[in-house]
Amino acid sequence: MTTSADNGQKDGQPAVHTPSVVSPQAWEAAREQLLVKEKAQTRARDALAAERRRMPWMAVETAYAFEGPAGKASLLDLFEGRRQLIVYRAFFEPGVFGWPEHACRGCSMVADQVAHVAHLNARDTTLVFVSRAPQADIARLKARMGWEMPWFTITDSFDTDFGVGEWHGTNVFYRDGDRVFRTYFINNRGDEQMGGTWNYLDITPLGRQEIWEDSPEGYPQTPPYKWWNWHDSYVEDAAPDKKWVEVSDAGEAAFRNQQASKNP
Template sequence: MTTHKIGTREEWLAARLALLEEEKALTRRSDELARQRQALPWVLVDKAYRFETDDGTASLVDLFRGRSQLLVYHFMFGPDYTAGCPSCSAIADGFDGVVAHLAHHDVMLWAISRAPLAKLRAYKRRMGWTFPWASSLGGDFNADFSVAFSESQQHEGGIEYNYRREEPLAEIPSRGIPDGDAIGAAMSGTDVATYTRERPGMSAFVLEDGIVYHNYSTYARGLDGLWGMYQWLDRAPKGRNEKGVWWRRHDEYDKD
């Protein structure tokens, strides 16, 4: 027998209308936060980053592909991983549907990881993805944008992720799910220490007069809005309803 409140249609409508006012307030607040993101100062990017792509070696400017805006998803796939992070993979499942729309609205979307291009290509084929994905192996891009860290940083407590300093070998903040790092590491074919030297994030860049500027970066729970399945679960009757890492790569679920 259900323990949830049961009501009449009239009671439901009254509660729904009250909630609607809260949802409208949240939407207006979200619009204002978007304006504040866009108003952040632009920071000159003067380092000559190089990436390996399906079309050959590319600069950061090349990744814009004629657009004035570039969005980068920092995908956790380190050089020693055997597969991409399952959480990043769940987020990336939503990229193919929006890449074309963004590209026709002056925005390029790329995933960038430190794994070598051959690994990215193989994993991309496995997942059936088509969005642009570049390797930053051997460069400073991931470290400079706070999504890759060294062993010495990890052991000496020098990791600063999501704008705060971590304790040595601290876990990735991930909704407080127990053993999240251990499960993610096992699913990525590596150990926890190696796994957590990579971190997820998203960064935004703008190109003006041939000069690239950094506009915005977000990490951890700041990526929630990009994780499509959670937007649906937040509207489902039981919500996220999580007791552990329940998700898998889309080709790892049992077939019905």
């Protein structure tokens, strides 16, 4: 027998028409039914990321200039020596609601969600924010809000040239030596998904760089789990911690055995 949860009006709030309350067995059956669709969505997302990795690139010919904490910087400098660069255009400048104490509320929500950038750096990827506010204001805002991502000042037509002059957006670039290419762009509700390490990597040309991904031949790939680390423990070109490799191997084996038992 099913019963309905208490959905009457409380504390002046309107009534909420809640789903049925069922037995544990019925709840698990409903969850398994929805899981089929969720797994299909995950596979579709992976396929879309694979298609994204095969998008054509656009050469960046203009020598864009920014101001950073250390002074003038080129677009090439923003890579910090890595191959991939993700640039989020945040609105923090005169005329933006909240200036000078705050940046745009939506852009601030995006900034609040950014995971520790060390995980992106470990995948040869740099994330930066850019705005038109002077560096002194950016430094003050970052200190107030507890944000640690690199944040540069736009000094030329970078924003209008890359579709973020009047609205926020995320551009992705790839560096091949001294040549820079634009590889992807996302804005509007697409930016809602940004912040997590995996979502950022999924919009880059190299992806997560794990062996399960469908990527063009020759793309860098390593086993999943093995490269993961505490954000204060990444060391470039260092071998994964032996103990962690053993633990992750055991976890993967247990998962495979569990899946085999479910699907004899």
